[in-house]
Amino acid sequence: MGTSAILIFLLAIVAGILGSMMGLGGGIIIVPALTLMFGYDFRTAVAASTVSVIATSTGAAVAYLRDRLTNTRVAMWLEMGTASGAMTGAVIAGALNARFLFFLFAALLTYSAYSMWQVRKSELPEGVEPDALSRRLQLAGSYHDKVLGRTVDYQVRGTGLGLVLMYFSGAAAGLLGIGAGIFKVLAMDQVMKMPIKASTATSNFMIGVTAAASSVVYFVRGDVRPEVAGPVALGVLGGALIGTRIMVRMKGTTIRKLFIPILLIVAGQMLWKGLGL
Amino acid sequence: MEMTHGKESRVDSMEIILARLLRIGSMIAAGLMAAGIVLMVTGVALGGTLVLAGLLTLVSTPVIRVLAAMIVFLRERDYLFAGFCAVVILSLAVGMFIGNLE
Numbered sequence: 310m311g312t313s314a315i316l317i318f319l320l321a322i323v324a325g326i327l328g329s330m331m332g333l334g335g336g337i338i339i340v341p342a343l344t345l346m347f348g349y350d351f352r353t354a355v356a357a358s359t360v361s362v363i364a365t366s367t368g369a370a371v372a373y374l375r376d377r378l379t380n381t382r383v384a385m386w387l388e389m390g391t392a393s394g395a396m397t398g399a400v401i402a403g404a405l406n407a408r409f410l411f412f413l414f415a416a417l418l419t420y421s422a423y424s425m426w427q428v429r430k431s432e433l434p435e436g437v438e439p440d441a442l443s444r445r446l447q448l449a450g451s452y453h454d455k456v457l458g459r460t461v462d463y464q465v466r467g468t469g470l471g472l473v474l475m476y477f478s479g480a481a482a483g484l485l486g487i488g489a490g491i492f493k494v495l496a497m498d499q500v501m502k503m504p505i506k507a508s509t510a511t512s513n514f515m516i517g518v519t520a521a522a523s524s525v526v527y528f529v530r531g532d533v534r535p536e537v538a539g540p541v542a543l544g545v546l547g548g549a550l551i552g553t554r555i556m557v558r559m560k561g562t563t564i565r566k567l568f569i570p571i572l573l574i575v576a577g578q579m580l581w582k583g584l585g586l
Numbered sequence: 587m588e589m590t591h592g593k594e595s596r597v598d599s600m601e602i603i604l605a606r607l608l609r610i611g612s613m614i615a616a617g618l619m620a621a622g623i624v625l626m627v628t629g630v631a632l633g634g635t636l637v638l639a640g641l642l643t644l645v646s647t648p649v650i651r652v653l654a655a656m657i658v659f660l661r662e663r664d665y666l667f668a669g670f671c672a673v674v675i676l677s678l679a680v681g682m683f684i685g686n687l688e
Contacts, residue, residue: 311627314626360641360644360645363647364612367612368612370605374604374605381600385671389677392674392677393677395677446666446667518648518651521645521646521678522677522678525645525686526685528641528642529686533638535622535633535634536626539626542615542641546612
């Protein structure tokens, strides 16, 4: 197992770097790589990927919390949506048409790529008026931006809609197995108008919680194989340490530009699954 | 001014506490997994168990993090946000229960 363990470890480092920078779990890399390149079955790959989501989240959170990029109050508020969505996702799974959902999310992601492209030159959102709920919950945040060399104070809006979206993203993550992080970043960036760096860092913080619940199920089923999940988790943890250092030195506009192709790739994956190919 | 200062130091302490907790958790997990993988490669049977212990430690960190946040909110008498954390923990527990039934 020596050689493949090293290869999986190296691959996981790359997934950890990308995932921690973008606020995503890295499942879009881990699952195809383990199944297509290493020939592992889908269940083993998904279990390892779920563990890797937690590794990204915990590994990156240490740095982002210290840098004040994580908005913990927004995270706690939105986690109610993702956690309850994930909980009911299993129950409503039978009532929903998975194929329709894949098409719906593919369309949503394509549209999001378009709206991100439109604001590709904006480093920070401007003139954001907080709604009453945002004021009541004190969601406004502030962090020191190393690239801009100044403190960024920001307001949050779309508080209620954000929670509703998180409920559906939590349900979808449970049903479809992808899109856990991507919808969190989109909700905070596009709907709640948070700075992109705060959005990806806060998404990173949140993704571990939902993944923790589903990973317990994989442990009980015996899908978590130590020779696969071990090197994946260790590599992703290391990658997250590197990724967070890169991200704080990046411009918000650069992160946005990297996010657009990821949106299109995941939209393509969803379309592919919806078509049943 | 007093209010703003008070709020900031409160938010800071939450972030520092959670960062410290997650760092300790990930260091223990990484240590167990690294030792386990080395043992597995050299063919020692205990290796797989150590890796699983590391993975379980890692997986528990986000849940412990929500619990820790709830305790900090309670200590600050921020009952609304402590309640949010309770909702999250409850949903996770029910979700795990439903998931394991299937």
